[in-house]
Amino acid sequence: MNKRLLALLLLGLCLLLHAAQPKYIFLFIGDGMSTPQRMLADEFARKAGHGNLAMNTLPYSATTRTCSANSLVTDSAAAATAIACGEKTNNGRIGMSADGKRRLESCAEVAHRKGRKVGIITSITINHATPAGFYAHRKSRSELYRISLDLVASDFEYFGGGGFAGKHNDTKDAEYKGDIFDLARKAGYTVCQGKDAFFALPKKVGKLIAVAGDGGLPYSIDGQESAPTLADYTRKGIEVLDNPNGFFFMIEGGEIDHCGHSNDAASNLREVLALDDAVKVALDFYKKHPAETLVIVTGDHETGGMTMGFAGTGYALYMERLANQKCSIKKFTQILQDARKQKPAFTFEDAKPLLAKYFNFAFEGDVKKNPMVVTKAELANLEKAFREGKLPNAARLLIAAKAGVGWTSGAHTALPVLTTSQGVGADLFMGFIENTDIAVKIKSLL
Amino acid sequence: MNKRLLALLLLGLCLLLHAAQPKYIFLFIGDGMSTPQRMLADEFARKAGHGNLAMNTLPYSATTRTCSANSLVTDSAAAATAIACGEKTNNGRIGMSADGKRRLESCAEVAHRKGRKVGIITSITINHATPAGFYAHRKSRSELYRISLDLVASDFEYFGGGGFAGKHNDTKDAEYKGDIFDLARKAGYTVCQGKDAFFALPKKVGKLIAVAGDGGLPYSIDGQESAPTLADYTRKGIEVLDNPNGFFFMIEGGEIDHCGHSNDAASNLREVLALDDAVKVALDFYKKHPAETLVIVTGDHETGGMTMGFAGTGYALYMERLANQKCSIKKFTQILQDARKQKPAFTFEDAKPLLAKYFNFAFEGDVKKNPMVVTKAELANLEKAFREGKLPNAARLLIAAKAGVGWTSGAHTALPVLTTSQGVGADLFMGFIENTDIAVKIKSLL
Numbered sequence: 001m002n003k004r005l006l007a008l009l010l011l012g013l014c015l016l017l018h019a020a021q022p023k024y025i026f027l028f029i030g031d032g033m034s035t036p037q038r039m040l041a042d043e044f045a046r047k048a049g050h051g052n053l054a055m056n057t058l059p060y061s062a063t064t065r066t067c068s069a070n071s072l073v074t075d076s077a078a079a080a081t082a083i084a085c086g087e088k089t090n091n092g093r094i095g096m097s098a099d100g101k102r103r104l105e106s107c108a109e110v111a112h113r114k115g116r117k118v119g120i121i122t123s124i125t126i127n128h129a130t131p132a133g134f135y136a137h138r139k140s141r142s143e144l145y146r147i148s149l150d151l152v153a154s155d156f157e158y159f160g161g162g163g164f165a166g167k168h169n170d171t172k173d174a175e176y177k178g179d180i181f182d183l184a185r186k187a188g189y190t191v192c193q194g195k196d197a198f199f200a201l202p203k204k205v206g207k208l209i210a211v212a213g214d215g216g217l218p219y220s221i222d223g224q225e226s227a228p229t230l231a232d233y234t235r236k237g238i239e240v241l242d243n244p245n246g247f248f249f250m251i252e253g254g255e256i257d258h259c260g261h262s263n264d265a266a267s268n269l270r271e272v273l274a275l276d277d278a279v280k281v282a283l284d285f286y287k288k289h290p291a292e293t294l295v296i297v298t299g300d301h302e303t304g305g306m307t308m309g310f311a312g313t314g315y316a317l318y319m320e321r322l323a324n325q326k327c328s329i330k331k332f333t334q335i336l337q338d339a340r341k342q343k344p345a346f347t348f349e350d351a352k353p354l355l356a357k358y359f360n361f362a363f364e365g366d367v368k369k370n371p372m373v374v375t376k377a378e379l380a381n382l383e384k385a386f387r388e389g390k391l392p393n394a395a396r397l398l399i400a401a402k403a404g405v406g407w408t409s410g411a412h413t414a415l416p417v418l419t420t421s422q423g424v425g426a427d428l429f430m431g432f433i434e435n436t437d438i439a440v441k442i443k444s445l446l
Numbered sequence: 447m448n449k450r451l452l453a454l455l456l457l458g459l460c461l462l463l464h465a466a467q468p469k470y471i472f473l474f475i476g477d478g479m480s481t482p483q484r485m486l487a488d489e490f491a492r493k494a495g496h497g498n499l500a501m502n503t504l505p506y507s508a509t510t511r512t513c514s515a516n517s518l519v520t521d522s523a524a525a526a527t528a529i530a531c532g533e534k535t536n537n538g539r540i541g542m543s544a545d546g547k548r549r550l551e552s553c554a555e556v557a558h559r560k561g562r563k564v565g566i567i568t569s570i571t572i573n574h575a576t577p578a579g580f581y582a583h584r585k586s587r588s589e590l591y592r593i594s595l596d597l598v599a600s601d602f603e604y605f606g607g608g609g610f611a612g613k614h615n616d617t618k619d620a621e622y623k624g625d626i627f628d629l630a631r632k633a634g635y636t637v638c639q640g641k642d643a644f645f646a647l648p649k650k651v652g653k654l655i656a657v658a659g660d661g662g663l664p665y666s667i668d669g670q671e672s673a674p675t676l677a678d679y680t681r682k683g684i685e686v687l688d689n690p691n692g693f694f695f696m697i698e699g700g701e702i703d704h705c706g707h708s709n710d711a712a713s714n715l716r717e718v719l720a721l722d723d724a725v726k727v728a729l730d731f732y733k734k735h736p737a738e739t740l741v742i743v744t745g746d747h748e749t750g751g752m753t754m755g756f757a758g759t760g761y762a763l764y765m766e767r768l769a770n771q772k773c774s775i776k777k778f779t780q781i782l783q784d785a786r787k788q789k790p791a792f793t794f795e796d797a798k799p800l801l802a803k804y805f806n807f808a809f810e811g812d813v814k815k816n817p818m819v820v821t822k823a824e825l826a827n828l829e830k831a832f833r834e835g836k837l838p839n840a841a842r843l844l845i846a847a848k849a850g851v852g853w854t855s856g857a858h859t860a861l862p863v864l865t866t867s868q869g870v871g872a873d874l875f876m877g878f879i880e881n882t883d884i885a886v887k888i889k890s891l892l
Contacts, residue, residue, distance in 0.1 A: 035481060035509065039862055043518060052878075059877045061509055063481065063502075063864060072489060072763040073755060091761065305753030305852045309519060309859025315537065317518040317860040406751045406859075408852025413755025414763040416485055418509060420877070430876070431505045431866070432498075 022294035022424035022445055023246035025111070026282040027438075028055070029083065030275050031076055031130055032257030032303030034417040040265065040308060040319055040405065041272035047320045053272070055279045055297040058420035062429045064438070065416050066301045069098040072414045076257065077141040079300035079435060080133025084108065084250075086439030094129060094147060095137040107442040108134040111248035112156060114446055119158035119237040119247065123230050123274065124216035124254030125165045126209075127151060130300060134250055145173050148180045152187050157247075158240045160210035161233045162217055162254070163193075184209050198228050201236070208240050216255055219328045220270040231277040238285055246292070248442075251278050259328070260303030263407040265400055266325035268306070286423055294425045294445065298438060299417035305408030313404035321403040324360035324372055332358050333392045348386045355382070359395055371402055468740035468870035468891055469692035471557070472728040473884075474501070475529065476721050477522055477576050478703030478749030480863040486711065486754060486765055486851065487718035493766045499718070501725045501743040504866035508875045510884070511862050512747045515544040518860045522703065523587040525746035525881060526579025530554060530696075532885030540575065540593060541583040553888040554580040557694035558602060560892055565604035565683040565693065569676050569720065570662035570700030571611040572655075573597060576746060580696050591619050594626045598633050603693075604686045606656035607679045608663055608700070609639075630655050644674050647682070654686050662701055665774045666716040677723040684731055692738070694888075697724050705774065706749030709853040711846050712771035714752070732869055740871045740891065744884060745863035751854030759850035767849040770806035770818055778804050779838045794832045801828070805841055817848055 030037065042053045068078035068091050075091040082088055085095055085104035095104050112118045122131045127148045129141040136150035144166035151159060164180055177183060181191045192198055192210040201210070212218075212227035220229075228236075234251055241247035253275030259268035279297055286293040308317055327335070335354060340346045355361045360372050367373040374382065378398055385394030400407065419438065421429040428441045476483065488499045514524035514537050521537040528534055531541055531550035541550050558564045568577045573594045575587040582596035590612035597605060610626055623629060627637045638644055638656040647656070658664075658673035666675075674682075680697055687693035699721030705714035725743055732739040754763055773781070781800060786792045801807045806818050813819040820828065824844055831840030846853065865884065867875040874887040 036861060039511075039860070043860065056509075056878050061507060061877050063507055065485075071761060072765075073761040075761065302753075302755070305755045305854075307748075307751030307753060307854040307859055308861045309748070309751045309855040309857060311855045311857070314855075314857045315517060315519040315521065319518075406854025408751075408753040408854060409755040409757045409760075411755060411757070411760045413753050413852075414485070414489065415482060415754045431507050432502050 020425055020445065023292040024285065024289060024294070025248045025442060025445070026285075026293070026295045027248070027250045027442070028253070028275060028279055028282070028295075028297040029130055029250065030253045030256050030272060030297070030299040031124075032260040032301060032412065033253065033272060033275070033299035034302035034415045036302065036306040036308055036415075037256060037260070037268060037272055037299070038418060040306065041269040041276070043308075043317070044269050044319045044322065045273065048323070053276045054283055055276050055420060058295065058297060058422040058426070060421045060426040060429050062419040062431055062433045063416045064298060064419045065432070065434050067414065073412050074301050075141075075412065076129040076300055077133065080130045082435040083298065083300065083438045084133040086436045086443065088434075088436055092140050093138075094132045094141050096139055100139040103137045106134045107439045107446065108156065108248050108250065109154070110443050110446050112154070115245045116446075117158070117241040117243055117245070117247040118154075118156040119241045119249040120156060121159065121161040121230070121233045121237060121250070122252035122254045123161050123271070124252070124258070125162045126159050126211065127164050127166070128162070128254060130252045130254060131250065145180075146175055149175065149177065149183070152180065152184050152189070155187070155207070157207050158237050160208070160236070161212065161230060163211035163214040165215075181209075195227050198232070198236070203239055205240060210236065219255060219259070219267055219330065220274040221267045221325070221328050222331050229277065230274050231281050234278040234281040238281070251275075251282075253278070257303045260306065261410055262329050262396070263304050263400070263410065264329040264396055265306070265403065265405045266322040267328040269319070269322065283422070290423065292424065294421065294423040296419060296421045296426075296429060296438070298419040300435070301417065302413045302415040304410070305413045307406040307408070308404075310401060310404045310406040312401045317404040318371065319403055319405065321371060322399065322405070325399055326358045326360075329392050329396050332395065336391060348383050351386055351391060355395060359399055361395075361398070374398070466871055466891070469738040470731065470735060470740070471694045471888060471891070472731075472739070472741045473694070473696045473888070474699070474721060474725055474728070474741075474743040475576055475696065476699045476702045476718060476743070476745040477570075478706040478747060478858065479699065479718060479721070479745035480748035480861045482748065482752040482754055482861075483702060483706070483714060483718055483745070484864060486752065487715040487722070489754075489763070490715050490765045490768065491719065494769070499722045500729055501722050501866060504741065504743060504868040504872070506867045506872045506875050508865040508877055508879045509862045510744060510865045511878070511880050513860065519858050520747050521587075521858065522575040522746055523579065526576045528881040529744065529746065529884045530579040532882045532889065534880075534882055538586050539584075540578045540587050542585055546585040549583045552580045553885045553892065554602065554694050554696060555600070556889050556892050558600070561691045562892075563604070563687040563689055563691070563693040564600075564602040565687045565695040566602060567605065567607040567676070567679045567683060567696070568698035568700045569607055569717070570698070570704070571608045572605050572657065573610050573612070574608070574700060576698045576700060577696065591626075592621055595621065595623065595629070598626065598630050598635070601633070601653070603653050604656075604683050606654070606682070607658065607676060609657040609660040611661075627655075641673050644678070644682070649685055651686060656682065665701060665705070665713055665776065666720040667713045667771070667774050668777050675723065676720050677727050680724040680727040684727070697721075697728075699724070703749045706752065707856055708775050708842070709750050709846070709856065710775040710842055711752070711849065711851045712768040713774040715765070715768065729868070736869065738870060740867065740869040742865060742867045742872075742875065742884070744865040746881070747863065748859045748861040750856070751859045753852040753854070754850075756847060756850045756852040758847045763850040764817065765849055765851065767817060768845065768851070771845055772804045772806075775838050775842050778841065782837060794829050797832055797837060801841060805845055807841075807844070820844070
């Protein structure tokens with residue numbers, strides 16, 4: 001009897017231990033995505049009738065402190081190193097200790113060493129700080145060519161999304177060994193460039209580098225006809241990585257951060273939604289393999305000091321008004337420059353139709369009936385900004401004010417991020433944690 | 447064998463069911479306290495060597511949406527009704543449905559009905575919206591006298607902290623029945639006013655109303671010599687409420703919100719620390735009764751759009767510089783007014799020593815060596831503000847800029863709050879929840 005009970009206990013323990021090791025791990029990182037970014041997009045999606053964000057339905061959540069070894073406000077390099085390797089380092093370092101001397105092993109490298117396939121994708125350049133933290137070891141995030149060498153040397157099975165910065169023009173670098181794509185092909189990678197080539201890829205392909213172009217993916221708000229989406233790259237990743245030994249797959253929403261730096265709320269929330277579309281792909285996979293899959297969604301830091309309230313709108317938030325913005329501030333800046341080239345005597349009156357087209361601002365009517373009507377004071381502000389060459393910034397400020405969204409910085413802030421999770425081992429991600437705990441816990445699950 | 451296993455299973459189930467009903471429930475509410483407020487105080491305490499906040503060490507956490515029935519940005523009345531009663535209502539309503547017609551039952555009332563003792567305390571007035579949500583039922587939070595009548599009628603065992611607003615001067619009110627203290631005494635309450643009387647209270651006392659004065663407790667940053675602290679009122683509450691049937695105890699840190707409305711970061715974080723001192727009292731009780739106690743810490747909404755980063759300080763946060771501020775902005779305003787009364791020809795030169803004394807601003811020296819040195823541009827700002835009668839506001843902005851703390855609103859915002867919990871039933875508070883879920887879950891535990 002005692003022996004039988006013991007056997008049952010041991011069986012239970014075995015099941016528990018087995019269950020506690022996910023075969024498939026998805027780690028989503030929203031760059032510059034903390035609770036304000038996740039919730040602004042969430043409220044926007046709800047109001048538009050799309051329900052709330054998938055990433056916000058995961059049952060476990062942890063408030064995650066982001067400070068680096070040398071600053072309460074981290075940069076993406078130190079944050080990526082912390083999340084990937086489990087050790088706080090100085091801002092700027094990639095997979096190296098704070099003193100820049102000790103090489104740190106990432107959870108992706110541990111997974112690969114233990115026989116799993118590994119995928120790393122992002123919506124910005126693939127040798128940018130966040131993805132680099134999972135495969136590279138460099139004193140500085142600015143060593144772009146060397147980081148790309150580390151990418152090829154990693155032997156990971158799948159890289160993609162955005163292209164490479166500095167892949168072949170760093171010829172002054174003492175370590176220069178040739179064009180990264182050439183080196184990748186020599187190392188056995190299939191290199192796939194552009195949208196058509198991506199969708200023409202066979203289902204079964206060996207090691208793959210699939211990039212949309214030289215830079216990041218187009219901003220979601222600007223339309224993504226020219227490139228596959230982050231969700232497309234995620235779907236492809238599952239095809240490439242799925243195998244009997246399982247996989248580790250990191251997916252970064254990198255342009256959330258860029259839209260945070262430019263305090264562009266409408267573009268920011270579209271990037272969060274784009275990341276959420278990729279999360280949905282992972283959750284579909286989870287539903288097919290619930291006993292073997294772990295899905296984690298986190299951010300590396302907050303960017304911009306975004307708030308969901310603004311002095312001008314008092315006790316109200318009208319995030320749905322951000323739907324009136326039809327392109328990113330970056331693209332609007334370009335549109336204005338192009339219009340100026342077309343017509344050298346370009347005046348504010350010429351800019352008005354563009355403001356109407358791309359922000360839905362109305363220059364006639366009653367603001368009480370149509371909140372997008374530009375008031376006299378707002379018009380004066382826009383005109384002044386036009387004269388000073390700062391119209392895109394003024395347009396951004398105006399739509400933010402009408403939506404009730406505030407910003408306090410063009411840099412990162414120290415607000416903790418939110419980590420949510422579902423699946424095998426998700427219960428490890430609870431309460432208050434440090435960003436380093438994410439790597440430590442993932443490593444413990446491998 | 448099968449029967450024995452079944453018995454064991456049933457025993458386990460019984461234990462589980464028994465364990466799932468906490469005898470003692472503490473519910474802490476920081477008014478205007480979301481993650482930025484909790485984390486700014488946390489980082490401040492860490493830097494000062496006091497470790498992190500007790501409220502941030504609780505093992506379970508839930509991101510909590512705060513919207514009311516008629517606005518994404520809630521007021522404290524609708525938030526209190528949601529947290530206490532479990533139903534979204536319109537801003538302004540207290541314990542009533544959105545249409546103002548249906549009376550809602552609070553979890554405090556359910557607890558009382560089921561034989562538990564109930565305590566409600568706050569650092570602001572006890573008939574303010576947040577505490578009122580637990581005992582009152584009124585169409586409007588502004589019906590202060592009637593809310594006080596509901597307080598007396600509730601028959602709850604313990605009220606305290608701040609005093610009553612409008613307790614005896616609403617004689618035009620058709621419902622006027624006399625001074626609230628007189629009515630309370632008639633209803634069997636001991637009414638205790640002031641600090642000395644509070645500390646002279648016997649250990650065993652019946653139904654108790656213990657208030658510091660007519661208004662709220664003094665701001666923590668201004669020194670609390672004149673009144674017991676929220677922690678003192680919490681300790682007393684445990685004495686009053688402890689009994690074999692258990693208790694429900696709501697403790698509000700109400701002045702966090704006031705310091706949020708005035709964008710006074712230094713005072714705000716001291717109020718969070720004062721609430722945390724009260725949380726520590728509950729956690730000490732929890733340690734003595736771990737199998738019977740549930741401690742929950744939440745907020746009702748965010749106030750001020752506080753951020754942990756500011757354009758001026760870039761990738762840095764210097765919250766420790768807020769320690770230089772020695773009094774609240776409210777008190778500094780009073781100090782300036784008093785100084786003006788003393789010297790009618792009061793100049794900016796006269797104000798400088800006060801700025802030095804209460805903010806540690808230095809008017810000589812190198813800002814690179816001492817960050818509290820006022821630069822030429824900052825000095826010009828302070829002088830301009832002095833001329834416009836806005837010196838306290840300018841001083842607030844200056845110390846916030848030096849600390850790297852941003853604000854975007856004088857009102858509430860829609861940022862979700864954080865709910866953390868520990869003890870029996872704490873695992874119900876996880877993931878993303880609505881503020882109404884707090885009441886629903888507490889009621890399910892009663």
